[in-house]
Amino acid sequence: DWVYEEEFSFSQGFYWSPDSKKIAYMKFDESNVREFQMEEFEGLYPDWYSFKYPKAGEDNSVVGIYVYDLASGKTVKMDTGAETDIYLPRIAWTKDANTLAIQRLNRHQNHLEILAADANTGKSRVFYDETNDYYIDITDDWHFLEDGKRFLMTSEKSGYNHIYLYNLDGSLVKQLTDGQWDVTKVYGFDGKEVYFQAAKKSSVERQIYAVNLKGQLREVIGREGTNQARFSNDFSYLININSSITQPRQFELYTNKGKLVRVLEDNHEFAEKLKTFNLGEKKLLKISDPAFVLPNGEQVEMDAWQILPPDFDPSKKYPVLIYVYGGPGHQTVNNAWADSDFWWMQLLAQHGIISVSINNRGSGAQGEVFKKMTYLQLGKYETEDMITLAKYMAKQPYVDAERIGIYGWSYGG
Structure with missing residues (x-):
């Protein structure tokens, strides 16, 4: 589906439950989506290529969420409401192998709800509800905690994008980050701290931070420029990719406390090679x-x-x-x-x-x-x-x- 791949930035529509006994998947009905044609110029004569392409205000795909149980062979449709002119831009399993979380967004994209759906019956309830005067950006920055009772969510409702901790009944526990700066990516939670990237020092830079569930924040990687982290599965270590407008990318291994373990690639040879070219500043x-x-x-x-x-x-x-x-x-x-x-x-x-x-x-x-x-x-x-x-x-x-x-x-x- 063009809308989901291009506008919601994902191409995978199936997810295994935590116990690997069920698989949730999305089903797209494009019956009412009109086709767009493009002329392909290959060979002696051109050919017409037709594909489903919904333009603004036209019919989108009707999307359904289903769960297949491997043991019983039974498929259950999740209840996402009677209105079908909506988006279901994200689904994810909670830590409960029988509960699927489904994001439901209205066509105007200014009202986001998250449903908790029973994978065995399909019945659902709303446990998160957010509206916005403009629109709501959909991201992958939502994480369910191992205790099965809470989840992390980012939102721009304060005027800047920040991290919030909620109970699964939708009640707010705490806003974990705050200030006139944006969280740009959430990497995950290790049981004690949330690791994330933010434009805290400057809107044109990115550094890496950690914040605990009490809202106490610390800087993990504060190098000048842009930092992108790749954490190990348990968040004990990270590979940091650092660069600036004048410095090519450098790859370094750190502990989650920000201690440098090893330089993996400093691109020194490449940087020296650049000096031999007559580059403009x-x-x-x-x-x-x-x-x-x-x-x-x-x-x-x-x-x-x-x-x-x-x-x-x-x-x-x-x-x-x-x-x-x-x-x-x-x-x-x-x-x-x-x-x-x-x-x-x-x-x-x-x-x-x-x-x-x-x-x-x-x-x-x-x-x-x-x-x-x-x-x-x-x-x-x-x-x-x-x-x-x-x-x-x-x-x-x-x-x-x-x-x-x-x-x-x-x-x-």
């Missing part, structure tokens, strides 16, 4: 302009990066290419080592072209209002920010104001 910067405001009128600075030609001469005038994606929650500006487009932009720099990008309004890791102010008017603020960026660049003494272009892909195309 890529640097982070902040851009201020009265046009960059939140809905309440508060002016904000925009994070940006810029790649200058390697032989940059401030007395000369250079053309500029603005790079944009701009989609909700996404960032093109991070203090992290760049990927494929970096090299293409270095080629442009070799030809005397400056590249620049910003985290426009609507991008992530700066709170809910900054990200969701584009709600119901996609493209408005993002486009305005690109115009403001172009005007800002045109004022720079080293920019040829008559030669400013823009390039984007996907949402930014």
